[in-house]
Amino acid sequence: MFRPIIALLPSIFLIVSCTHRYGQKVHILDSELSKNYTIPFLDISNETERHVIVDRDSTKYFGHPSTLLMNDGHTMYCAYSLNHGGPPLFLKRSNDGGLSWSDYLPIPGNANIADNCPFLFYLPDSQGVNRLLMMVGGDDGEANGMWQASSYDGGQTWSNYKNNGRTSVVASPTIVAVDSDGKLLMWHHAYANAERKAGDRLALSVYQSESIDGGETWGNTHPICEIENASPCEPAVVVSPDGKELACLMRENSRRLNSVVTFSKDEGETWIAPKELTASLTGDRHQPKYTKDKKYLLVTFRDMAFDSPTKGDFVLWIGTYDDIKNGTEGIGRVKLLNQYPPKNDTGYSGLELLPDGxxxxxxxxKYKEKDKYNSIVSVRFKLEDILTRLQ
Known part of the structure; x- marks a missing residue:
């Protein structure tokens, strides 16, 4: 059984016996699935009453936000960067479920040493004391470094960043607690090696690391998904509703394939051969969230389906865990926000569920066509409303 850590923090698939352990296999995967989807579509991007501006400045480019909703159901944090994955870092807090936001909060004193997509987690340290954990990547073109800092007073003060010894282009968007022995698992991506290519670029692989001290140190790092002439990356891990399986949703950065997925039934010890996802789930930086009863699974991402009319925009997929496992398209797709040109520079996101649904x-x-730079914007919705309007 698994316990997802609160994080800012996802033809037919056949579950086969092929497993993947460290050093065993680079998988061969052909592009065989449709490049477009047939499920119902709804556009709510122009419904501005749903929008909350977290940060907007005509002279600054804000990028790559992630959010964290605390256990009280109304305190929310949002961390994001200046420019495309670059320092400095910004952090804000909302006390009303994201309806209004604070001024800038303190950040780690050495935040200028690391960059690339901050992620927030709420978890105990090795002494069992609750803390906020902030992770960022340290990509310098060689995928060097993953950095983390801790706060014990609700983000008012932070330790300095320290390198946790993992190699990653960006930090991990997902941490899961494995109940059987108390360890934490996280997933991240890095360049595979100096020889293997995906197209004309170095290939990326997805790695798994584990911690037995509350995330203070990480080890046993090994690849769980490597594909010949492809670059799986930006892993988002979903725990099945019965808690017995993990599904790892991944961007495919060579653009030869749809997005891809792999599954584990043994707490991450082994992973089956990766499969393509349907076009309806093809995109970048998947961010999954269940409804309270886990009947529905929602995933936000940057739409990168090859033949999609909303390619490059911020979209929502609605379906079930079984849709992902069985390779079915899901229930529907929603355009949440339009990205004015240049397209494809949106979609890294946080997705939270408030107590009222x-x-x-x-x-x-890029919120308005006349805007020069990107802003941080939230879209608020209830699933019941969306489902009644999907055609």
Missing amino acids: TFVATTYV
């Missing part, structure tokens, strides 16, 4: 999806986006 409101979802809050936060992204960076």
